[in-house]
Amino acid sequence: MVNKQRTSAVLAALVLISLCACQYSTQTRYNYSEVGQVQVVQFGTVVAVRDIDIYGENSGATALAGAAGGAALGAGTGNGFSSVAGGVAGAAAGAALGSGLEQAIRRRGGVEYTVVLQNGKTITVAQNVSEKDTILEINDRVMVQINGQYQRVLPANNLPEEIEKPKGIKLK
CATH class of the missing domain: 2.40.50.100 (RNA polymerase II/Efflux pump adaptor protein, barrel-sandwich hybrid domain)
Structure with a gap:
């Protein structure tokens, strides 16, 4: 349980860092x-x-953070092969979620x-x-x-x- 909480905290921190990187130039912002x-x-x-x-154009940072968090969460769902499969599935789902989140934020x-x-x-x-x-x-x-x-x-x-x-x- 502690491992999942740590993974969630890391994932949340990576998402926040990605959100801060979404600044863009305007008349008054350089x-x-x-x-x-x-x-x-x-x-x-x-x-x-x-x-x-x-x-917005995806930087890939949020997808990467989502993949890492999803892999960590998915790997913690089982033992042996099921742990690997969970990690792979979690990485794919996390990457898709992260990419979609970044696209929505940058719009x-x-x-x-x-x-x-x-x-x-x-x-x-x-x-x-x-x-x-x-x-x-x-x-x-x-x-x-x-x-x-x-x-x-x-x-x-x-x-x-x-x-x-x-x-x-x-x-x-």
């Missing part, structure tokens, strides 16, 4: 790898907005923006949304951050449309 990286910005105007569903709503940039190009960006984000509307002035990993459409209505040329350093 991945650690993005911090300190240059973000090229282009200005534009939103011409269309629509809600979208985002389906979320998002928004797709269609933006006409200053250079005349039209782009669409599917974007994650968090509770802190501003949902943009048609005709909003925006800046699009482009870094090769994750593009963001950010509000720019509050930014000036014209500024003085920044002061530089003159070389002698």
Whole structure:
């Protein structure tokens, strides 16, 4: 009985760790790898907005945790061959359960923006949304951050449309 409780505790801990890894980039949330990286910005105007569903990609971590927990629980159900068979069946069931759980957790709503940039190009960006984000509307002035990993459409209505040329350093 103690062994099953320990296995359940380990499985629960692995699932919680997997859940914490489900963070995603938004307007206001940056991945650690993005911090300190240059973000090229282009200005534009939103011409269309629509809600979208985002389906997560399985990392395999939750399936692996489920397989380990299921194998441990299944192996504890019998002796000899039945213990091995229980472990194999438990691993398969745990992996399927873990994978399905991760898929359900990573499923979320998002928004797709269609933006006409200053250079005349039209782009669409599917974007994650968090509770802190501003949902943009048609005709909003925006800046699009482009870094090769994750593009963001950010509000720019509050930014000036014209500024003085920044002061530089003159070389002698």
